[in-house]
Amino acid sequence: FFSSRRRHTRLLTVTGVQTCALPISPLAEIAKLKGDAKRGAQIATACQTCHRIGNDGVEYAPNLTGWAGRNPLEVLLRSIIEPSADIAHGFGGHELILKDGAVIHGLLLADADPVIIMSTGAITQTVPKNRIKEKKPLGRSLMLSAEQMGLDAQGLADIAAFLRTK
Numbered sequence: 245f246f247s248s249r250r251r252h253t254r255l256l257t258v259t260g261v262q263t264c265a266l267p268i269s270p271l272a273e274i275a276k277l278k279g280d281a282k283r284g285a286q287i288a289t290a291c292q293t294c295h296r297i298g299n300d301g302v303e304y305a306p307n308l309t310g311w312a313g314r315n316p317l318e319v320l321l322r323s324i325i326e327p328s329a330d331i332a333h334g335f336g337g338h339e340l341i342l343k344d345g346a347v348i349h350g351l352l353l354a355d356a357d358p359v360i361i362m363s364t365g366a367i368t369q370t371v372p373k374n375r376i377k378e379k380k381p382l383g384r385s386l387m388l389s390a391e392q393m394g395l396d397a398q399g400l401a402d403i404a405a406f407l408r409t410k
Contacts, residue, residue: 271325274397275317279405287399288406293365294387298410302366304351305387306332312407320404324395327385337382342375349382 292301295308312320322329340348340361348371350363357373364386390400 271318271321274321274400274404277398277401279398279401279403281402281405281409284402284404284406287395288403290393291403297407304362304364304366306335308407309410312404312410317404317408320407321400324400324403325390327387327389331385335386337384337386339378339380339382340371340376341378342371343377344375349386351386355379 288297289300291297291308294305295301296303297308335351337349338352338361340350340359342348348361348363348369350361350369352359353362353368354360358370359373359376359379360368360370362368395403
């Protein structure tokens, strides 16, 4: 988990909601916070770039509809704080390094010629094998961590409160 001594000054604006990235508290402390589902819904619009939540979002990452309600709060929080700790089956990312230097991260849909890879936002690309210099497992989650998204403990509690209503 993140050190409570680290200070972050980045700001993240998601559909008009500005969150200051402060040190992330231990899970037990975050779990005690009262989340605001309305604010969580606003913040969670960023999640819908990859996840389906109810009728909103895309099918690139695991569908979160009902998932938060079926799992303990600590599991939900940890999956946002440390997404690489437990990657859902079938969602292991790959990295394509192309001969022109371009890099593509995403989910391999077809490992043939051409290679078909889906990236953030469910954007699907078809890449002829002769353009690929290297293809390898990413070795981490495709999802950004809470720290990378600029979320603080209250933002996490808010998202959790929202997801548990879906």
